[in-house]
Amino acid sequence: MKKFTILDLLGLDLKENDALQLKCIAGRAGLGREITVAYLDRPGLALAGYFDNFAYQRIQVFGRGEFAYIKKMIEEKNTDSLERFFSFPFPCCIFPYGAEPEEIFIQMAENSRCPILQSPLTSPELSQRLIRVLEGIFAPQQVMHAVFVEVFGIGVLIKGKSGVGKSEAALELIERGHRLIADDLVEIKRVSGNHLEGKGGNVFLAHHMEIRGLGIINITHLFGVGAIRDSKQVQLIVNLEDWDSEKVYDRLGSSEITEEILGVQVPCVDIPVKPGRNTPIIIETAAMNERLKRMGYYSAREFNQKVIRWLETDTDSENSLK
Amino acid sequence: MIEKAVTVKNRAGIHARPAANIVKTANKFNCEIRIKKDNDEINAKSIMGIITLAAAFKTELILVADGEDEQSAVDALFNLFENKFEEE
Numbered sequence: 001m002k003k004f005t006i007l008d009l010l011g012l013d014l015k016e017n018d019a020l021q022l023k024c025i026a027g028r029a030g031l032g033r034e035i036t037v038a039y040l041d042r043p044g045l046a047l048a049g050y051f052d053n054f055a056y057q058r059i060q061v062f063g064r065g066e067f068a069y070i071k072k073m074i075e076e077k078n079t080d081s082l083e084r085f086f087s088f089p090f091p092c093c094i095f096p097y098g099a100e101p102e103e104i105f106i107q108m109a110e111n112s113r114c115p116i117l118q119s120p121l122t123s124p125e126l127s128q129r130l131i132r133v134l135e136g137i138f139a140p141q142q143v144m145h146a147v148f149v150e151v152f153g154i155g156v157l158i159k160g161k162s163g164v165g166k167s168e169a170a171l172e173l174i175e176r177g178h179r180l181i182a183d184d185l186v187e188i189k190r191v192s193g194n195h196l197e198g199k200g201g202n203v204f205l206a207h208h209m210e211i212r213g214l215g216i217i218n219i220t221h222l223f224g225v226g227a228i229r230d231s232k233q234v235q236l237i238v239n240l241e242d243w244d245s246e247k248v249y250d251r252l253g254s255s256e257i258t259e260e261i262l263g264v265q266v267p268c269v270d271i272p273v274k275p276g277r278n279t280p281i282i283i284e285t286a287a288m289n290e291r292l293k294r295m296g297y298y299s300a301r302e303f304n305q306k307v308i309r310w311l312e313t314d315t316d317s318e319n320s321l322k
Numbered sequence: 323m324i325e326k327a328v329t330v331k332n333r334a335g336i337h338a339r340p341a342a343n344i345v346k347t348a349n350k351f352n353c354e355i356r357i358k359k360d361n362d363e364i365n366a367k368s369i370m371g372i373i374t375l376a377a378a379f380k381t382e383l384i385l386v387a388d389g390e391d392e393q394s395a396v397d398a399l400f401n402l403f404e405n406k407f408e409e410e
Contacts, residue, residue, distance in 0.1 A: 002360075145365040162349075162367035184370035201362075201374045210369045216338065 004137055006092050006115050007031040012133065020129055022094070022117045026106045030113040035059065035091045038134035040127055042066065046088075047073070049081040056088035059130070063123040067099050074102045086112040094130075096123040136197075139189040140262050148181040148198045148232070149173050151287035155198060155232040157186065157266075158283065160240035165273055167209050169240065172280040179229040180219050183209040188234060190262040199231035206230075236290045237266050238283055243274035253289075254300035267293075323388040326396050332406035335378035338369075340407040345369050347398050353389020355399070366399070 010022055010031070024031065041058035047069055062070070073079055086108050092115040095101060101116065109116045119126050146159040147170040158166045167183060174180050182200035189197050200206040207219045207228045220228050237259050249272060250257070258265040269286050273279055289299060330336060336344070348355045348366040355366035359381065364371035366385070377383055387395045 143362060143364070145368060145371060162365060184368045185364060185374045202376065205370070205374055208370060216369065 003034050004036075005032050005034050006117075009035060010117075014133060018129060018133060020119055020126065020133065021121060022119050024115055025095075025100075025118045026116040027092075027109040027112075027114045029110075030092070030115045033089070033091045033115065035134065038131060038138045040130060041090075043085065043093075044069070046085050047081055049084075051084065051088075054088065056090040059091050060093045061123060061127060061130075062093060062095050062099070062101075064097065064099075067095065067097075067101070070105055071102060074104050079104065079108075082108060086114055090114070092117055094119060094126070096121055096126045136189065136191055139191045141187060141189040142262055143201065144186045144188060144261075145184065146186050147183050148186045148200075148234070150179040150181060150229055150232050151284055152178070152291060154287040154290050155181070155235045156283060156287055157198065157234050157237045158240060159237060160273075161242075163212075164240045164242060165279065166240060167211055169279045169283060171209065171211060173283060174219060174223055174227050176280065176284070178284075179227055180207055180209070181229050181232050182206070188261060190264060194264045196234040196261055196264050196266065197231055198234045234261065234266055236287060237261075237268040238286060239268065239270045240273050240279065241270060243272040243277075247272075252300050252304075254298075254304060323386065324392050324396055326385045326400055328383050328385055328400055328403040330377050330379055330381045330383065331403060333379050335381070336372060336375065338373060341369050341372040343402060343407050344372055344399065347402055348395065350398070351387075351389070351391045351395035353387050353392045353395050355388075355395055356386040358384040358386060 006024075009020075010024060012020075014020060037057050039055070039058045040061050041055040042063060042065075043054075043060045044066055046054045047066060070082065073082060082105070093109065094117045096119050098118060098120040100118075106116065121129070144157070144159070145162075146157050147166045148155065148157050149170050150156070151173060158170060160166050170180060170183065181198060185201040186198045187201050191197055208216050209219055210216050239259075249270065257268050257270075259268040260266070267290060271279065271282055271286070292299060332340065334340075344357075345367055356363050357366050357372065357375065359375050359377060362375060363386075364375055366372065375383075385396050385399050387393075389395075
Protein backbone atom coordinates (compact mmCIF):
# COMPACT_ATOMS: atom_id res chain seq x y z
CA MET A 1 0.00 0.00 0.00
CA LYS A 2 1.07 3.53 -0.75
CA LYS A 3 2.03 5.81 2.12
CA PHE A 4 -0.87 7.76 3.56
CA THR A 5 0.25 11.20 4.68
CA ILE A 6 -1.37 14.17 6.41
CA LEU A 7 -1.56 15.84 3.01
CA ASP A 8 -3.57 12.86 1.71
CA LEU A 9 -5.89 13.17 4.72
CA LEU A 10 -6.49 16.87 3.97
CA GLY A 11 -7.03 16.08 0.30
CA LEU A 12 -9.71 13.42 0.81
CA ASP A 13 -13.02 14.17 -0.85
CA LEU A 14 -15.41 13.43 2.02
CA LYS A 15 -19.07 14.29 1.99
CA GLU A 16 -21.93 14.79 4.41
CA ASN A 17 -21.47 12.84 7.61
CA ASP A 18 -17.92 11.88 6.70
CA ALA A 19 -16.65 15.45 6.21
CA LEU A 20 -13.85 16.27 8.64
CA GLN A 21 -13.58 19.97 7.71
CA LEU A 22 -9.89 19.97 8.60
CA LYS A 23 -7.54 22.81 7.85
CA CYS A 24 -3.87 23.13 8.56
CA ILE A 25 -3.06 26.12 10.81
CA ALA A 26 0.64 25.44 11.42
CA GLY A 27 3.55 23.11 10.70
CA ARG A 28 3.05 22.80 6.96
CA ALA A 29 6.60 21.51 6.66
CA GLY A 30 5.43 18.27 8.24
CA LEU A 31 2.49 17.54 5.94
CA GLY A 32 4.44 14.61 4.52
CA ARG A 33 4.30 12.77 7.86
CA GLU A 34 2.76 9.35 7.48
CA ILE A 35 -0.33 8.02 9.21
CA THR A 36 0.03 4.28 9.86
CA VAL A 37 -2.77 3.33 12.23
CA ALA A 38 -6.51 3.99 12.36
CA TYR A 39 -6.54 4.97 16.02
CA LEU A 40 -6.52 8.29 17.84
CA ASP A 41 -4.84 9.34 21.04
CA ARG A 42 -5.86 11.91 23.64
CA PRO A 43 -2.51 13.17 24.90
CA GLY A 44 -3.65 14.10 28.43
CA LEU A 45 -1.15 11.90 30.24
CA ALA A 46 1.73 12.85 27.97
CA LEU A 47 1.05 16.57 28.54
CA ALA A 48 1.10 15.91 32.27
CA GLY A 49 4.59 14.51 31.83
CA TYR A 50 3.89 10.77 31.79
CA PHE A 51 5.34 9.33 28.58
CA ASP A 52 5.38 5.57 29.29
CA ASN A 53 3.42 3.74 26.59
CA PHE A 54 2.75 7.04 24.83
CA ALA A 55 0.96 6.09 21.58
CA TYR A 56 3.02 8.41 19.39
CA GLN A 57 2.14 6.59 16.17
CA ARG A 58 -1.42 7.90 16.51
CA ILE A 59 -2.99 11.22 15.62
CA GLN A 60 -3.20 13.40 18.75
CA VAL A 61 -6.62 14.92 19.40
CA PHE A 62 -6.78 17.85 21.80
CA GLY A 63 -10.21 17.99 23.42
CA ARG A 64 -11.45 20.75 25.71
CA GLY A 65 -9.51 19.27 28.64
CA GLU A 66 -6.17 19.12 26.83
CA PHE A 67 -6.76 22.57 25.37
CA ALA A 68 -7.38 24.10 28.80
CA TYR A 69 -4.37 22.24 30.18
CA ILE A 70 -1.87 23.53 27.61
CA LYS A 71 -3.23 27.03 28.18
CA LYS A 72 -2.56 26.66 31.89
CA MET A 73 0.91 25.18 31.25
CA ILE A 74 1.85 28.10 29.05
CA GLU A 75 0.48 30.64 31.53
CA GLU A 76 2.56 29.03 34.25
CA LYS A 77 5.57 28.90 31.91
CA ASN A 78 5.87 25.21 32.56
CA THR A 79 6.44 23.88 29.03
CA ASP A 80 9.01 21.11 29.57
CA SER A 81 6.61 18.26 28.90
CA LEU A 82 5.26 20.13 25.85
CA GLU A 83 8.77 20.26 24.43
CA ARG A 84 9.23 16.58 25.14
CA PHE A 85 5.81 15.93 23.59
CA PHE A 86 6.90 17.58 20.33
CA SER A 87 10.07 15.49 20.22
CA PHE A 88 7.91 12.44 19.39
CA PRO A 89 7.24 11.75 15.69
CA PHE A 90 3.44 11.52 15.93
CA PRO A 91 1.54 12.29 12.68
CA CYS A 92 -0.20 15.51 13.72
CA CYS A 93 -2.24 17.34 16.38
CA ILE A 94 -5.90 18.12 15.81
CA PHE A 95 -7.90 20.79 17.60
CA PRO A 96 -11.67 20.31 17.40
CA TYR A 97 -14.25 23.04 18.27
CA GLY A 98 -12.23 25.36 16.02
CA ALA A 99 -9.98 26.04 19.02
CA GLU A 100 -6.96 28.29 18.43
CA PRO A 101 -3.91 27.09 20.39
CA GLU A 102 -1.54 29.59 22.03
CA GLU A 103 1.13 31.31 19.97
CA ILE A 104 3.91 29.53 21.91
CA PHE A 105 2.35 26.15 21.09
CA ILE A 106 2.16 27.07 17.39
CA GLN A 107 5.80 28.17 17.49
CA MET A 108 6.86 24.86 19.03
CA ALA A 109 4.95 22.96 16.35
CA GLU A 110 6.61 25.02 13.60
CA ASN A 111 10.03 24.32 15.10
CA SER A 112 9.48 20.58 15.23
CA ARG A 113 7.73 20.60 11.81
CA CYS A 114 4.62 19.04 13.27
CA PRO A 115 1.33 19.79 11.46
CA ILE A 116 -1.44 21.34 13.56
CA LEU A 117 -4.92 20.83 12.15
CA GLN A 118 -8.16 22.41 13.22
CA SER A 119 -11.78 21.40 12.73
CA PRO A 120 -15.04 23.12 13.72
CA LEU A 121 -16.58 19.77 14.73
CA THR A 122 -16.99 18.69 18.37
CA SER A 123 -14.37 16.26 19.59
CA PRO A 124 -16.63 13.17 19.93
CA GLU A 125 -18.05 13.79 16.46
CA LEU A 126 -14.61 14.40 14.95
CA SER A 127 -13.14 11.30 16.63
CA GLN A 128 -15.96 9.11 15.31
CA ARG A 129 -15.65 10.41 11.78
CA LEU A 130 -11.87 10.29 11.78
CA ILE A 131 -11.78 6.66 12.95
CA ARG A 132 -14.40 5.71 10.35
CA VAL A 133 -12.46 7.42 7.57
CA LEU A 134 -9.11 5.96 8.63
CA GLU A 135 -10.59 2.46 9.00
CA GLY A 136 -11.81 2.75 5.42
CA ILE A 137 -8.32 3.72 4.29
CA PHE A 138 -6.50 0.96 6.14
CA ALA A 139 -9.12 -1.68 5.37
CA PRO A 140 -7.89 -4.82 3.57
CA GLN A 141 -8.68 -4.52 -0.10
CA GLN A 142 -8.70 -6.50 -3.29
CA VAL A 143 -9.18 -5.58 -6.93
CA MET A 144 -11.39 -7.87 -9.00
CA HIS A 145 -12.06 -8.26 -12.69
CA ALA A 146 -15.84 -8.06 -12.68
CA VAL A 147 -18.81 -5.78 -13.26
CA PHE A 148 -20.55 -4.37 -10.22
CA VAL A 149 -24.20 -3.34 -10.44
CA GLU A 150 -26.98 -2.57 -8.02
CA VAL A 151 -30.09 -4.59 -8.81
CA PHE A 152 -33.23 -3.93 -6.75
CA GLY A 153 -31.05 -2.58 -3.97
CA ILE A 154 -28.75 -5.62 -3.90
CA GLY A 155 -25.07 -5.14 -4.81
CA VAL A 156 -24.41 -7.80 -7.46
CA LEU A 157 -20.88 -8.62 -8.54
CA ILE A 158 -20.95 -10.19 -12.02
CA LYS A 159 -17.87 -12.32 -12.63
CA GLY A 160 -16.78 -14.49 -15.51
CA LYS A 161 -14.16 -14.98 -18.17
CA SER A 162 -13.41 -12.14 -20.52
CA GLY A 163 -15.86 -12.25 -23.41
CA VAL A 164 -18.58 -14.21 -21.62
CA GLY A 165 -20.93 -11.22 -21.70
CA LYS A 166 -20.59 -9.52 -18.31
CA SER A 167 -20.73 -5.99 -19.67
CA GLU A 168 -23.59 -6.82 -22.06
CA ALA A 169 -25.61 -8.28 -19.21
CA ALA A 170 -24.87 -5.21 -17.09
CA LEU A 171 -25.85 -2.90 -19.95
CA GLU A 172 -29.25 -4.50 -20.21
CA LEU A 173 -29.66 -4.29 -16.44
CA ILE A 174 -28.93 -0.55 -16.65
CA GLU A 175 -31.42 -0.23 -19.50
CA ARG A 176 -33.96 -1.91 -17.21
CA GLY A 177 -33.45 0.80 -14.57
CA HIS A 178 -30.70 -0.67 -12.40
CA ARG A 179 -27.44 1.06 -11.55
CA LEU A 180 -23.82 0.66 -12.59
CA ILE A 181 -21.16 1.02 -9.93
CA ALA A 182 -18.06 -0.19 -11.78
CA ASP A 183 -17.19 -1.97 -14.99
CA ASP A 184 -14.25 -4.32 -15.40
CA LEU A 185 -12.30 -3.24 -12.35
CA VAL A 186 -13.91 -3.34 -8.92
CA GLU A 187 -12.05 -2.28 -5.81
CA ILE A 188 -13.39 -4.14 -2.79
CA LYS A 189 -12.65 -3.16 0.80
CA ARG A 190 -13.55 -4.96 3.98
CA VAL A 191 -14.77 -2.41 6.50
CA SER A 192 -16.05 -2.78 10.08
CA GLY A 193 -15.51 -6.52 10.29
CA ASN A 194 -17.54 -8.23 7.59
CA HIS A 195 -18.91 -5.50 5.38
CA LEU A 196 -17.57 -5.61 1.81
CA GLU A 197 -17.77 -2.27 0.05
CA GLY A 198 -17.15 -2.20 -3.69
CA LYS A 199 -16.41 0.76 -5.93
CA GLY A 200 -14.73 1.68 -9.19
CA GLY A 201 -10.96 1.87 -9.25
CA ASN A 202 -10.55 5.40 -10.52
CA VAL A 203 -12.88 8.36 -10.05
CA PHE A 204 -11.81 10.05 -13.27
CA LEU A 205 -12.64 7.04 -15.42
CA ALA A 206 -15.69 5.92 -13.47
CA HIS A 207 -18.94 4.78 -15.06
CA HIS A 208 -17.61 4.01 -18.50
CA MET A 209 -18.15 0.62 -20.09
CA GLU A 210 -16.54 -1.22 -22.91
CA ILE A 211 -19.04 -3.01 -25.15
CA ARG A 212 -17.73 -5.16 -27.99
CA GLY A 213 -18.64 -3.50 -31.25
CA LEU A 214 -19.45 -0.13 -29.70
CA GLY A 215 -16.24 0.62 -27.86
CA ILE A 216 -16.15 2.74 -24.74
CA ILE A 217 -19.41 4.38 -23.73
CA ASN A 218 -20.23 6.85 -20.98
CA ILE A 219 -23.11 5.49 -18.91
CA THR A 220 -23.79 8.76 -17.05
CA HIS A 221 -24.26 10.69 -20.28
CA LEU A 222 -26.23 7.96 -22.03
CA PHE A 223 -28.56 6.87 -19.25
CA GLY A 224 -28.48 9.77 -16.81
CA VAL A 225 -27.27 10.20 -13.31
CA GLY A 226 -29.95 7.82 -12.02
CA ALA A 227 -28.14 4.93 -13.71
CA ILE A 228 -24.98 5.18 -11.64
CA ARG A 229 -23.84 4.85 -8.08
CA ASP A 230 -20.45 5.44 -6.45
CA SER A 231 -20.17 2.53 -4.07
CA LYS A 232 -22.27 -0.28 -2.66
CA GLN A 233 -22.02 -3.33 -0.40
CA VAL A 234 -21.21 -6.57 -2.24
CA GLN A 235 -24.16 -8.81 -1.38
CA LEU A 236 -24.33 -11.39 -4.17
CA ILE A 237 -21.88 -12.89 -6.65
CA VAL A 238 -23.07 -14.04 -10.05
CA ASN A 239 -20.63 -16.22 -11.96
CA LEU A 240 -21.38 -16.22 -15.67
CA GLU A 241 -19.94 -19.20 -17.51
CA ASP A 242 -20.24 -20.79 -20.90
CA TRP A 243 -22.91 -23.46 -20.97
CA ASP A 244 -21.28 -26.77 -20.17
CA SER A 245 -23.55 -29.72 -20.89
CA GLU A 246 -21.35 -31.95 -18.72
CA LYS A 247 -21.68 -29.80 -15.61
CA VAL A 248 -24.52 -30.32 -13.14
CA TYR A 249 -26.14 -26.98 -12.34
CA ASP A 250 -28.10 -26.27 -9.21
CA ARG A 251 -31.69 -27.22 -9.99
CA LEU A 252 -33.32 -26.65 -6.62
CA GLY A 253 -31.44 -23.74 -5.10
CA SER A 254 -31.91 -25.16 -1.63
CA SER A 255 -28.20 -25.42 -0.83
CA GLU A 256 -26.44 -22.19 0.08
CA ILE A 257 -23.30 -21.75 -1.99
CA THR A 258 -20.92 -18.98 -0.97
CA GLU A 259 -17.67 -17.58 -2.24
CA GLU A 260 -15.03 -15.95 -0.10
CA ILE A 261 -13.81 -12.40 -0.64
CA LEU A 262 -11.29 -11.03 1.89
CA GLY A 263 -12.44 -13.62 4.41
CA VAL A 264 -16.15 -12.80 4.12
CA GLN A 265 -18.55 -15.41 2.73
CA VAL A 266 -20.78 -13.95 0.01
CA PRO A 267 -23.79 -15.84 -1.43
CA CYS A 268 -23.02 -16.96 -4.94
CA VAL A 269 -24.87 -18.35 -7.98
CA ASP A 270 -23.37 -19.92 -11.12
CA ILE A 271 -25.35 -18.97 -14.20
CA PRO A 272 -24.66 -20.75 -17.49
CA VAL A 273 -24.88 -18.47 -20.51
CA LYS A 274 -26.05 -19.56 -23.92
CA PRO A 275 -27.65 -17.76 -26.83
CA GLY A 276 -31.36 -17.33 -26.27
CA ARG A 277 -31.12 -17.38 -22.49
CA ASN A 278 -31.96 -13.99 -21.07
CA THR A 279 -29.13 -13.51 -18.59
CA PRO A 280 -30.18 -10.07 -17.24
CA ILE A 281 -33.61 -11.37 -16.21
CA ILE A 282 -31.98 -14.30 -14.45
CA ILE A 283 -29.64 -11.91 -12.62
CA GLU A 284 -32.61 -9.72 -11.68
CA THR A 285 -34.44 -12.72 -10.30
CA ALA A 286 -31.37 -13.91 -8.42
CA ALA A 287 -31.15 -10.46 -6.79
CA MET A 288 -34.82 -10.48 -5.82
CA ASN A 289 -34.47 -14.00 -4.44
CA GLU A 290 -31.50 -12.80 -2.40
CA ARG A 291 -33.65 -10.00 -0.98
CA LEU A 292 -36.34 -12.49 -0.03
CA LYS A 293 -33.71 -14.58 1.76
CA ARG A 294 -32.53 -11.54 3.66
CA MET A 295 -36.14 -11.02 4.75
CA GLY A 296 -36.18 -14.62 5.96
CA TYR A 297 -38.04 -16.28 3.11
CA TYR A 298 -36.24 -19.11 1.28
CA SER A 299 -38.21 -20.02 -1.85
CA ALA A 300 -36.64 -23.44 -2.34
CA ARG A 301 -36.94 -24.39 1.32
CA GLU A 302 -40.55 -23.23 1.66
CA PHE A 303 -41.41 -25.08 -1.52
CA ASN A 304 -39.99 -28.28 -0.10
CA GLN A 305 -41.91 -27.76 3.16
CA LYS A 306 -45.08 -27.51 1.11
CA VAL A 307 -44.27 -30.73 -0.74
CA ILE A 308 -43.62 -32.53 2.53
CA ARG A 309 -46.83 -31.20 4.09
CA TRP A 310 -48.84 -32.18 1.03
CA LEU A 311 -47.36 -35.68 1.00
CA GLU A 312 -48.25 -36.05 4.69
CA THR A 313 -51.86 -34.90 4.34
CA ASP A 314 -52.28 -37.03 1.25
CA THR A 315 -51.12 -40.19 2.97
CA ASP A 316 -53.18 -39.25 6.06
CA SER A 317 -56.39 -39.02 4.04
CA GLU A 318 -55.57 -42.23 2.20
CA ASN A 319 -54.98 -43.98 5.52
CA SER A 320 -58.26 -42.69 6.97
CA LEU A 321 -60.16 -43.99 3.94
CA LYS A 322 -58.83 -47.49 4.47
CA MET B 323 3.56 -19.19 -15.35
CA ILE B 324 6.06 -16.65 -16.64
CA GLU B 325 6.71 -13.02 -15.81
CA LYS B 326 8.45 -10.30 -17.73
CA ALA B 327 9.12 -6.66 -16.85
CA VAL B 328 8.33 -3.96 -19.41
CA THR B 329 8.53 -0.18 -19.45
CA VAL B 330 6.07 2.16 -21.10
CA LYS B 331 8.11 3.80 -23.85
CA ASN B 332 5.63 6.01 -25.65
CA ARG B 333 5.38 9.55 -24.32
CA ALA B 334 1.60 9.67 -24.03
CA GLY B 335 1.51 6.60 -21.77
CA ILE B 336 -1.14 3.92 -22.02
CA HIS B 337 -4.23 5.82 -23.11
CA ALA B 338 -7.22 4.37 -24.91
CA ARG B 339 -5.54 3.39 -28.20
CA PRO B 340 -2.53 1.56 -26.77
CA ALA B 341 -4.90 -0.14 -24.31
CA ALA B 342 -7.04 -1.34 -27.19
CA ASN B 343 -3.88 -2.62 -28.91
CA ILE B 344 -2.86 -4.55 -25.82
CA VAL B 345 -6.31 -6.11 -25.47
CA LYS B 346 -6.37 -7.00 -29.17
CA THR B 347 -3.01 -8.74 -28.86
CA ALA B 348 -3.86 -10.41 -25.55
CA ASN B 349 -7.09 -11.82 -26.94
CA LYS B 350 -5.18 -13.74 -29.61
CA PHE B 351 -3.94 -16.07 -26.88
CA ASN B 352 -5.78 -18.53 -24.71
CA CYS B 353 -3.65 -18.16 -21.63
CA GLU B 354 -4.54 -15.89 -18.76
CA ILE B 355 -2.56 -12.65 -18.96
CA ARG B 356 -2.26 -10.10 -16.20
CA ILE B 357 -0.42 -6.81 -15.89
CA LYS B 358 1.01 -5.70 -12.57
CA LYS B 359 1.80 -2.18 -11.48
CA ASP B 360 2.97 -1.78 -7.88
CA ASN B 361 0.26 -3.54 -5.89
CA ASP B 362 -2.39 -3.41 -8.59
CA GLU B 363 -2.95 -6.31 -10.88
CA ILE B 364 -5.39 -6.30 -13.77
CA ASN B 365 -6.56 -8.57 -16.55
CA ALA B 366 -4.80 -7.75 -19.83
CA LYS B 367 -7.92 -8.67 -21.79
CA SER B 368 -9.92 -5.81 -20.27
CA ILE B 369 -9.65 -2.34 -21.82
CA MET B 370 -11.09 -0.48 -18.84
CA GLY B 371 -8.74 -2.37 -16.54
CA ILE B 372 -5.66 -1.38 -18.51
CA ILE B 373 -6.70 2.26 -18.78
CA THR B 374 -7.44 2.41 -15.07
CA LEU B 375 -3.86 1.28 -14.37
CA ALA B 376 -2.89 4.82 -15.37
CA ALA B 377 0.50 3.74 -16.72
CA ALA B 378 2.26 6.92 -17.80
CA PHE B 379 5.53 7.34 -19.73
CA LYS B 380 8.39 5.35 -18.15
CA THR B 381 6.11 3.38 -15.80
CA GLU B 382 7.44 -0.08 -15.08
CA LEU B 383 4.98 -2.92 -15.43
CA ILE B 384 5.17 -6.67 -15.12
CA LEU B 385 3.48 -8.97 -17.61
CA VAL B 386 2.30 -12.24 -16.12
CA ALA B 387 1.01 -15.05 -18.33
CA ASP B 388 -0.27 -18.44 -17.31
CA GLY B 389 -1.38 -21.14 -19.75
CA GLU B 390 -0.32 -23.14 -22.77
CA ASP B 391 0.76 -20.30 -25.07
CA GLU B 392 2.19 -18.12 -22.29
CA GLN B 393 5.61 -17.64 -23.88
CA SER B 394 4.32 -16.40 -27.23
CA ALA B 395 1.76 -14.18 -25.48
CA VAL B 396 4.38 -12.45 -23.35
CA ASP B 397 6.69 -12.06 -26.35
CA ALA B 398 3.94 -10.52 -28.46
CA LEU B 399 2.97 -8.05 -25.72
CA PHE B 400 6.59 -7.24 -24.99
CA ASN B 401 7.18 -6.37 -28.65
CA LEU B 402 4.12 -4.16 -28.60
CA PHE B 403 5.55 -2.19 -25.67
CA GLU B 404 8.99 -2.05 -27.33
CA ASN B 405 7.50 -0.70 -30.56
CA LYS B 406 5.73 2.04 -28.58
CA PHE B 407 2.38 0.63 -29.71
CA GLU B 408 3.27 1.70 -33.26
CA GLU B 409 2.46 5.27 -32.25
CA GLU B 410 5.64 7.28 -32.62
